Amino acid sequence: MAEKPQPVRVQYCQVCSLPPEYCEFGSDFEKCKPWLIQNAPHVYPDLVNEANAKDADKVADKLQSTGLSSGAGDGAASSAPKQEEVKRLPGGKIKKKDKQEVVIEKVVRNKRKSITTVKGLELFGVKLSDASKKLGKKFATGASVVKGPTEKEQIDVQGDISFDIVEFITDTWPDVPESAIFFIEDGRKVPAA
Structure with a gap:
């Protein structure tokens, strides 16, 4: 059986x-x-x-x-460093711990329309929803908080605002130094200062 x-x-x-x-x-x-x-x-x-x-x-x-x-x-033994x-x-x-830096990138779509993305403001203690409202008011355009490709939140602003955004960020949020702001140009990170 x-x-x-x-x-x-x-x-x-x-x-x-x-x-x-x-x-x-x-x-x-x-x-x-x-x-x-x-x-x-x-x-x-x-x-x-x-x-x-x-x-x-x-x-x-x-x-x-x-x-x-x-x-x-x-x-x-007391002078030995503790392992973190x-x-x-x-x-x-x-x-890896995230570096404290703000990265600004301009993405062109449909050959003439562009979107400026701002990443890393939250690392300086900036609330992204408030920052998107301020950016939208200052540049008279649409701005929203979205999840980027790495699942981190970023601010998408309609239009090319890269010419004035560094000055606006450093004036509005003094905790963000100009040396910590970078642009993405041709796939390379370029300091804004």
Whole structure:
């Protein structure tokens, strides 16, 4: 007689309710990590190694701190720089910190109509919706906040306003230095100053 096939038992993450193999693609991967280390170490061996390394570092730090407080040691350990936390994306890629710069690019469409895009104002603490209103009023044109190709928000202004925009930005928002404003010309980044 043929054996009756047994149903496949699928394990689901208790945090994001996805199978462990797909946790890294969910929105709560950081919250899932402790559960994954405990319940599915075979799926993400790098997480287990990382957790073990952090535990070893904590133990070493405790040993050093107790050794320094009791008078042992020459103080060299206290002058060692602390490693700064690196933000990692799923897959282990390191997330780069954005440079504080404003990039202005003119995009020509239909041979005579153009759009000027302004990227990076939010890095200086400027609210993009307010900035688009001010740009629209100043240059008497349409301006809106849109998501660019890299999923970051940018301001699209109708028309070619690249001739006056640098002066307007530095006057309106004094936190934005002129040295941090760049134009894209022929695919190259050119300083505005």
